[in-house]
Amino acid sequence: MDGEDEVRMIPASADSGMPRTAIAHAPARPAWQFRTSSLLWLTFTAAMALAYARVFGDRALLVMVLTPVVALPIGAGIGSFTCRTVDAMYWATIGAMLGSVCVVAAPVNELTLCFWPLLGAIVGGYSGATQPKVTFFTFLKSAVVGVVLIWAFQAPFGMGDDEFLADLAFAPVVAVGFTGLVGLVDWLRATYRTSRDAWAAGLVFAVIAGNLWAAFVTGRLNPG
Numbered sequence: 001m002d003g004e005d006e007v008r009m010i011p012a013s014a015d016s017g018m019p020r021t022a023i024a025h026a027p028a029r030p031a032w033q034f035r036t037s038s039l040l041w042l043t044f045t046a047a048m049a050l051a052y053a054r055v056f057g058d059r060a061l062l063v064m065v066l067t068p069v070v071a072l073p074i075g076a077g078i079g080s081f082t083c084r085t086v087d088a089m090y091w092a093t094i095g096a097m098l099g100s101v102c103v104v105a106a107p108v109n110e111l112t113l114c115f116w117p118l119l120g121a122i123v124g125g126y127s128g129a130t131q132p133k134v135t136f137f138t139f140l141k142s143a144v145v146g147v148v149l150i151w152a153f154q155a156p157f158g159m160g161d162d163e164f165l166a167d168l169a170f171a172p173v174v175a176v177g178f179t180g181l182v183g184l185v186d187w188l189r190a191t192y193r194t195s196r197d198a199w200a201a202g203l204v205f206a207v208i209a210g211n212l213w214a215a216f217v218t219g220r221l222n223p224g
Contacts, residue, residue, distance in 0.1 A: 041197030045204050049097055052208045053104050055221065060104035063113060064097075071096035071121040078125035087128035091182050094200045095124025098178070101207045105215045112167070119149050123175045127182035142179040146171030 046068075053064035071092045079088025099120030103113050123142050149171065185199045215221045 037195070038197045041195065041201050045094075045097075045197075045201040048201070048208065049101060049204060052101065052212070055212075056105045056215075063104050063117070064100050067096045067100045067117050068093045070117070071124070074118075074121045075125035075128065078122070079129045082129045084129045084131070087131060088125040089128070090196075090200075091128030092121045092125035094203070095120030095122075095127075095178055097204060098207055101204065101211060105211050105220060107220070115149065115167070119146060119171060119175065120178065122149070123178050124182065127179045131183065131186045139176045139179055142175040143172035146173075146175035 049064055050061065053060040072089050074096075075089035075092025076085055078092070079085035082088075096117040097120070099116035099118070103116045122145055126142065126145070181203065185196055188194045188199070189196050212221070
């Protein structure tokens with residue numbers, strides 16, 4: 001009979017057993033979280049921070065080495081509440097590193113030396129965990145974290161009034177400012193496809209440059 005020997009072309013997807021709508025909405029394979037360029041930027045940032053800390057002696061170098069060790073679990077714990085663990089760990093590490101860079105060159109006591117990196121880790125982790133939904137309450141919570149931590153660290157130990165008031169005034173401002181920077185970097189990355197790692201390295205470099213200039217002016221550039 002005519003037509004019995006007709007050859008019909010069947011698409012390969014026809015026998016897959018999956019509806020076309022399911023194929024169209026199938027989730028894409030997740031991309032690698034860290035590309036080669038990201039690893040290079042992170043290595044450059046870490047090397048820059050360690051080289052800066054080495055200028056100010058062994059204590060400063062030890063603080064800088066321990067900073068990511070402490071910041072990573074803090075970021076992981078905060079990020080686990082919003083399923084943004086990697087972002088929270090990333091910004092917790094950057095925030096703690098910025099805090100360490102600010103204090104390792106200054107003649108501060110041990111509590112202050114621990115306080116600012118810890119503040120950076122908590123605020124950075126919280127900012128990374130809540131991106132991209134940054135609202136007024138995000139900034140408010142960041143400010144509250146700064147106030148609570150400064151009381152928890154310094155008030156029970158009878159710190160000097162002037163030092164306490166200065167840290168109390170600046171901690172919420174720094175917390176809110178860093179939250180805004182994290183939001184800005186994520187917005188630039190989403191809008192203009194800029195590199196988050198390059199921005200993070202730029203922030204660390206800017207703080208290092210400012211602190212080196214301040215240390216040079218005040219005569220603290222040589223390790224004590």
